[in-house]
Amino acid sequence: MESTFEVLADRRRRQILEFLREGELPAGELVGRLGLSQPTVSKHLKVLREAGLVEVRRDAQRRWYRLRPGPLAEIDAWLAPFREMWGDSLDRLERRLDALPDDT
Incomplete structure (x- = not known):
């Protein structure tokens, strides 16, 4: 299978x-x-x-x-650590962008 x-x-x-x-x-x-x-x-x-x-x-x-939906929930659980990794990366990018001076 x-x-x-x-x-x-x-x-x-x-x-x-x-x-x-x-x-x-x-x-x-x-x-x-x-x-x-x-x-x-x-x-x-x-x-x-x-x-x-x-x-x-x-x-x-x-x-x-x-x-x-059962087997799809299993895939969702498998993907959870990757989503967390992507979320952490996006959080770091947001902090970096927030630290840049405004061009106003």
Whole structure:
């Protein structure tokens, strides 16, 4: 099974997740929005399902997909130290800029 990072490396899969942020969508709606063939979208959805990023609900003939935020929270936690590092760098830059004389 691919890692969450490998799954999210694909632009189309990220697009699917962005669409699903709005709420649950049927597979056919995702096909239309992406402008891809149904088999191609199905393959992407399968990878996202196997990674735990989406889940599917069957309603008669339709399959509805929704976002599962759990794995994304794991990525967010992994990124937290990097955000802190960037924040520290920006704070140092702000202090440096504040120390420069005003040109008024």
